[in-house]
Amino acid sequence: MTALSTPITLPPAPPSLSFGDLILSLGSCFSEHIPSYLQAGGMEALINPFGTQYNPLSIARTLSRILEGKPFEGKELIQHGGLYHSLLHHGAFSRVTSGETLEAINTSLCGAHTQLPRLRYLLLTWGTSYVYRLRETGEVVSNCHKLPERLFIRERVEVPPLLSVWTPLLRELLELQPSLQLILTVSPVRHLRDGAHANTLSKATLHLFTEELQRLFPDNVHYFPAYELVLDELRDYRFYAEDMAHPSTLTQRLVAERFVGWALDEPTQRAFAEAQRITSELRHRPLHASTEAHTQRLERLSARVRDFLSRYPLAKLPSPESHL
Template sequence: MKLQTFVPLEKAQQPIGYDSHILTLGSCFAEHMGNKLEYFKFQAVQNPFGILFHPLAIENLITRAILEEPYAKADVFFLNERWHCFDGHSILSDASQEILLERLNIGLEQIREQIKMASHMVITLGTAWVYRNKVSNKVVANCHKVPQKEFIKELLSVDEVASSLERMIGLLRSNNTGVQLIFTVSPVRHLKDGFVENQRSKAHLISAIHLVSGKGFVSYFPSYEIMMDELRDYRFYGLDMVHPNELAITYIWEKFKESWIQEAAYPIMEKVEEIQRGLQHRPFDPNSAQHLTFLRSLEQKMNALKQSYPFMDFGG
């Protein structure tokens, strides 16, 4: 008897290995996958501008990075004792205007350089709902607690999302003809928009991605479908009943690994995980002979990996 349905997955034609360079952009679920890639010490850069929820925000960031359009004082504003930019997440905000601008432009440079060398980009879309600033008439990435009356809330149509993705793909491929683009839709439920509204939003994103993903270098990974179908139980959500919990994130990561990570990388991942667990170990007696022997063994394992993969950094 089958008690669960499974979303069919195909093995990627150009999977990710330890020689790959990866850029992840998008919603908080992009950060979950990015954290896994970083944990296993792949060459990955994630969300230099913080979480970006909708396609227009991601497109804007990619466009500014590729066209080398740096941020200036006119692009930031002061509110609640901090400087903010509508294009970035609040993690970049600061009490100093100069520091914010420096963070923004360093982030742009980081994105631009990673796009040039990227073998893979994972772009996670969270919502098709956007907020348009009434003064500038521009769609923002983050409202930064500016009063809602200063924005107009809009739902991007399927065609609007698809057009944004097409522009994004064109820009990326014009700067890196070998990059493999992996689109996915975040399983995080945006219930503040409303239950029906959240489903409409996800439907628009999924439909738009499938309009542009017929090309060999544009793929779709069904994060949303795995969560909705294989993990259709509230035990896989956090206490807010909105965000996937750690168990769900690990489950979807395993599916991503099965589909998108080279099998040749699996033994290296196991060695990395063994080191990571060792680094998290907390001894009863840090000065015991047994623990000092353990540390020497751990150091040897790290050095052995670094000889083959010099980019791996375990800290310390």
């Protein structure tokens, strides 16, 4: 019987990821799925400290700001709809006062900047090559915050302008951390606002851009084919959410499992699976949390956590005591 699938062979893996290695993930909403899965297995990941971003130019601005570590100032905010916003941040950072907004975004910025020396993996997920520029300044924004569309120019950016921004940025980053491993992915989320053909052109631009970065930085830049896994190996609408554009929860998990099998060596994969089971049990919420049986269950889990951490002291697991 013919298998109704196109198996995807993964490319050569980068140096193996281990417990204690910090991962920074930047990019579209799909960039949250893999690192969240890694966190459940005891890995340490910092996910989108400025919120979700979709195009490479916005992601470059974020990475540059994290490298610089310069706090945001009130003049960089805009007020709209009763809230203060940063055009470089997701709306989750917006607050009623400018002071509250600055506190939220600068706390996250400081945390990311402080962690940079520990960074081992940088996971970058491109969502689209279309950008929104503020018409008045030409500045590429990450989020329009429902401002009037007339204030922005929307355009598709080609490979050369993307390379002109990212090449010096990666050189600067790799001068500071020569052993840093960059994992590039293209989001399989379909952006259909302009039609299927325009979405294909946008994704093709991202693939060509990724290939050029691999050519320029062959020892540090790797490609993980999340896009191909969804569009080819899982080519069926069963693997999409109801909007038929976003991958379903099952698809997210399947892709994350393939990533773990690619980026972790076999002994670490076994430990990862054990950590996942412990984390899953810790996250379980019983119907009656005040019973003696629940307390005894948490005590047993606490012993399992201590045993695991005695063998893998750099792993990150939730604390059972927080549920007592």
